[in-house]
Amino acid sequence: MSDDSRPSRTAAVIPAAGRGVRLGPGAPKALRALNGTPMLIHAVRALAASRAVSLVVVVAPPEGAAEVKSLLDADVLPERTDFLVVPGGQSRQESVKLGLVALPPGYDIVLVHDAARPLVPVDTVDAVIEAVRAGAPAVVPALPLADTVKEVEPAETPGAPEPVVATPARARLRAVQTPQGFDREVLLRAHETVTDNVTDDASMVEQLGEQVVVVPGHEEAFKVTRPLDLVLAEAVLARRRLTDGF
Ligand SMILES: Nc1ccn([C@@H]2O[C@H](COP(=O)(O)OP(=O)(O)OP(=O)(O)O)[C@@H](O)[C@H]2O)c(=O)n1
Numbered sequence: 001m002s003d004d005s006r007p008s009r010t011a012a013v014i015p016a017a018g019r020g021v022r023l024g025p026g027a028p029k030a031l032r033a034l035n036g037t038p039m040l041i042h043a044v045r046a047l048a049a050s051r052a053v054s055l056v057v058v059v060a061p062p063e064g065a066a067e068v069k070s071l072l073d074a075d076v077l078p079e080r081t082d083f084l085v086v087p088g089g090q091s092r093q094e095s096v097k098l099g100l101v102a103l104p105p106g107y108d109i110v111l112v113h114d115a116a117r118p119l120v121p122v123d124t125v126d127a128v129i130e131a132v133r134a135g136a137p138a139v140v141p142a143l144p145l146a147d148t149v150k151e152v153e154p155a156e157t158p159g160a161p162e163p164v165v166a167t168p169a170r171a172r173l174r175a176v177q178t179p180q181g182f183d184r185e186v187l188l189r190a191h192e193t194v195t196d197n198v199t200d201d202a203s204m205v206e207q208l209g210e211q212v213v214v215v216p217g218h219e220e221a222f223k224v225t226r227p228l229d230l231v232l233a234e235a236v237l238a239r240r241r242l243t244d245g246f
């Protein structure tokens with residue numbers, strides 16, 4: 001937990017080493033353009049927009065680390081924000097761990113943010129940081145679900161009918177986004193302890209028995225996963241250009 005006698009310092013780890021298989025053939029997903037700018041650069045700018053974030057560690061596709069470094073060298077980040085680039089691993093979990101290993105001392109709050117969520121608003125980033133500063137060891141932004149969810153017995157053949165096992169009460173479910181925010185020591189311990197393959201960092205902290213809390217997420221923090229998400233992301237950028245001028 002952060003010591004009240006000194007100000008907390010926040011770093012962000014951005015896993016960006018995925019292939020983007022669900023997006024279809026092309027460059028690694030984080031390097032694909034949204035309105036002419038690589039998705040990763042949008043994501044770095046989104047985190048650096050928070051005055052609290054003073055370091056961004058980008059975990060790059062291993063073969064693209066030099067390209068990512070020159071993209072960031074050429075971009076104009078706020079003077080308060082440093083960055084580091086490290087090569088990623090085979091899974092998101094491994095990539096996040098490589099980012100954590102590269103984190104210098106002196107940062108007591110760590111955000112983990114998918115490069116694939118390039119449009120997260122700064123208010124969401126700040127709300128996560130605020131909740132960690134207030135004492136929560138792990139904080140996730142999340143939204144209520146619009147669809148009813150069924151648990152099924154997964155079919156062995158893709159496309160075959162799948163028997164429904166249960167219908168969880170939707171009012172108790174949340175769709176989780178990033179950035180997820182952590183007390184650094186707790187997140188490090190989670191990555192050192194948990195070896196199962198999980199889909200987010202907060203669930204590793206849950207496995208330690210530490211409390212994870214949810215704060216409101218934002219519709220524009222959606223994950224670019226499939227081709228339709230690119231259309232939506234470019235529409236959001238076009239609307240921002242009209243209303244906000246950027
Ligand atoms: N080996 C990996 C796999 C994923 N990620 C990152 O984790 C985030 C969330 O992953 P996802 O959206 O699933 O990206 P991909 O793994 O690229 O997508 P896909 O599963 O469609 O290949 C992305 O920013 C992605 O770059 C990573 O850093 N290293």
Ligand SMILES: C[C@](O)(CO)[C@H](O)COP(=O)(O)O
Pocket residue numbers: 092114175176177178199200201223
């Ligand atoms: C971390 C995450 O974005 C939270 O919703 C999500 O679990 C990542 O999943 P992916 O399959 O690696 O995209």
